[in-house]
Amino acid sequence: MSAAALVQSVDWLAVAPPGITALMALVVLVADLFVEERRKPLLGAVSVTGLVLALLSLLPLRSGDRATFCVGGGHHLCSYTADHFALVIQLLVLGGALLTALLSMAGGADGGAGGGPAGEADRFPGEYWFLLLSSASGAALLPAARDLATLVVALEVASLPAFALVGIRRGDRLSAEAALKFFLSSVAATAIMLLGVSFVYAATGSLHLSAVATGLTHVPGQLQAVAAAGVLLTLVGFAFKTAAAPFHFWVPDTYVGAPLPIAAYLSVVSKAVGFSGLILVTVVAFPPYAHLWGPALAVLAALTMSVGNAAALRQSATRARGAVRLLAWSSVAQAGYLLVPIAAAAYAGEKRVGSTVAYALMYAAVNLGAFGVAALVARARPFNRLDDYRGLYARRPLTALALAFFLLCLAGLPPGIIGLFAKVTVFSSAVDAGLGWLAVLMAANVVCALYYYLRWTALLFRAPGASAPGGSEPGASEPGASAPDAPAVATPEAAPRPLVAAVALAAVVGLALSGAPQLVLRFTDTNLF
């Protein structure tokens, strides 16, 4: 046996997107040790550059025909495939991480209840950037993974740094609690998923997704139950990451406790990890058991959107950090819409998952934008109540218009045209699959969701004066609230440039997609795998 046969040849270009991200993570980690304190902002710039490079490395892969880490020669059993699905999700994940990095460059580690405008003290520590990039590299690896082991590893690479990121506000009780809650529930979900994976391995004798798919078609009679249990348990881990009900309970507290950029990251990138994993296992690995996971996912979707919307409806305007809490619940509801096409794929073929991808791209841009505006507002009004958004149009017209656009996109009403079309594709997948009950339930949910999105939008354009008397009441219970509040009304401080850039980028993407929805909707009509 020659040396060449022993050493696997690796297509480095194909693995560049997660590879570059991981490499940059290490660079930042080492650099953090040597950079002086006042030069620390450089780390953020390096991270942003790394993410941009990783995004650029997607360009040469456009044709979507590369694969590596193959066994048995040829392309038929590869662990890493850079097909169109992988590339689109990598674009989403890396783009989401880029926006998160931009949001983080403005600082805010001590923001929130501590109060005070962001200064030197509340810049994120150096390891923040390392953790963010590591998590992003795991998230970028996952959509390209084509065997169950790589999937689990990628999921963990994406998740473990996220626990630390949630708890990065040292000394903040809320942050630590959020991290612990997130960690415990996530680990439990992973354990269940590993059990499922081992069942599937036992029943089929393979970990490669396509081999699993063929193996599942002729499972011996006595192993049928094991295979079925394995299929369902495997879904749990990913359902947890997507924040699908009933695995959603960690979401609100974790989002509220985490630093704002991390909440944004969790709501977009972490969710993308979850549903891309779900798509891979269901559509690629488990099609023979579509009769099992199809209804399961449909019920999950119905439950998720109803629970998310019902909770979001109940958010009061004066609760501290109500804006983030509302976005957290709305992201649960949106996860429900994301699951609908995956469930439809069980009935109407794998092409349907393209609707999920299109919806996710829209959701990523718009939701990150909304979080960006929330971060902007939080600088002047650290409590980030919904009431703090009253009269935003008078103070910052462009920011208010951007937020209004984002919220209407999430609600799916014009002028948020792309949101409307994304909803239309999801509806059409449900109708096409004959899931009429799910479509009707989703229609009712869309109306519920409109109520809280539009209520928030309307608040932006209210007269600002009315908020002054109401604002001090809840602030009185927590000391130090009114002091930073008062001057901010008079003269809004200049917003940090990266933050503005992030919001502007999200808005431009949203507007461009509204003008040319074909850019994302074409994924609904092509074969992604």
Add this chain to the structure above:
Amino acid sequence: MQSLLVLILLAPLAGAAAALLPAPPGLRGRSPEHAVLRHGVLVSGVVLAAAIALALGFDRDHASTMQATTDTSWIAAMHIRIHLGIDGISLPLLLLTALLSFLCALHSYFKPPEGPPAKGFVALLLLLESGTLASFAVLDLILFFLAFETVLIPMYFLIARWGGGEGVPGGRQAAAWKFVLYTVLGSVIMLLGLLLIGLRSGTFDMVALATDNGRGLSASVQVIAVLAIGVGLAVKTPMWPLHSWLPDAHTAAPTVGSVLLAGVLLKMGTYGFVRIVLPIAPHGMRTFAPYLAAFGVAGIIYGSLACLALVRRGAGGDLKRLIAYSSVGHMGFVLLGIATMTPTGVNGALFANVAHGLITGLLFFLVGAVKDRYGTADLDTLAGATGAALYGRAPRLGGLLAFAAVASLGLPGLAGFWGEMLTMFGAFHPAHALSRPAFLVFMSAAATGTLLTAAYLLTVVRRVCMGALHDETGLGAAPGAGAPDAPAGAGAPGSPAGAGAPGSPAGAGAPSAGAGAPPAPLPSLPPLPSLPDVRGYEFAAWSPLVALTVLAGLWPAALLGLSDPAVHRLLAGGAS
């Protein structure tokens, strides 16, 4: 032609965006408010001019074919095309929309809306115009849905921010919520039906689907699709019993909002029935036609009974709410006409559609003017003991109000007549597959409805336009005193209201003397202060509506000639 239609759709959109920007130097006007309101007039004026040019260029000999068509691919993945075009059915509605939007912009230029800065008002108004115009010009199911949804947000904000909360349970916010949530629920369900049709037949193109005439769709698909689409359109129309958002929204909306809501937005629902449901899923329509007719007729009766209840003395009825309920009745006629599935009935429905837009638009303008002058639209406060005496205090306004009310009740010779007549005529001979006895019952119920309509509208005229010209806060104010007084006021139209009053000896009289001898012109009571009569800009905003109401009443062929060939074609599945 083609670019003209595109201009009509895009100009208001661009105008809405431009309204948010600061005015360029040279166009600043007296103040930012003034500049932006003028901008609104300018943009909607351009759109109206373009619409008129389009109408002049319209080939009336081929009214059934789509003209000024554009057909380009937009979202290839979903087979959504930007397919625009107008035929004899959509052209009148397009013109009506452009006209009413322009008149509304003109009206608000002279009488700026009360509330937040006018910048947002103008932007929303233009966005609203763009959405409505688009819904009448697009020929793709998904684009129709898009246009249908576009109007919601502007209307929500118009009601919630510039509206008035009097007489509405929960205030204007509640009314705005009711409007937007009801309509969104309806339109999302409609989307499900549209998607079902599009996915089962493989195209979203209305023209292709209409030519197919439902041949590509199985019976069960048609029934489900018509049910879903019908619910969405019925909420918008509104059909009894899904109408309950309408009275609140109308009452709370600012004058301009009410005019557009009644004049244009409601038409989108009935237009959808004619353009989508009738030709694309005829089997499903036949299944539901009797129910649609029954609900329509129930709406006619319900609307007029509600109005009769509101118009009673002491009922606390609001004039705007009353007209809103009367809209439920009028739209009931339109639904009845559509449900007959005959050319006569559908033509009548389309005619009634346009007529309702003209007349109710005018009525809402007039009621808005009355509300401005009296400070309230509450009928009891307005009328006092004897009546609001509009004939005497502002004779031209009173005359116009009476004219609009009479037109609304369907007096022959005015626009309201032909629509009602034709729909009932259609119901007399419904399409073959439909049960004739049932429709005869519907027809007679609708005929009863016209009587009730006449009853409440004439009562409105009596209570608002007639009445004593003197302040009768005194105890002895006999109702009969109004009768001899009203002709006195109306007898001298043109003269300043109450001109005769100064000559009467004032003061010193006891209240008891008032009810005494008829020849004495009630010397004891001080004359009511005269009200400003129709102002120049009001006259400019209203006279086109008055003229068109008369024109459509005297020369219905102008409209029917346009819609008739197109209706025949739609019902025959593109065969003729």
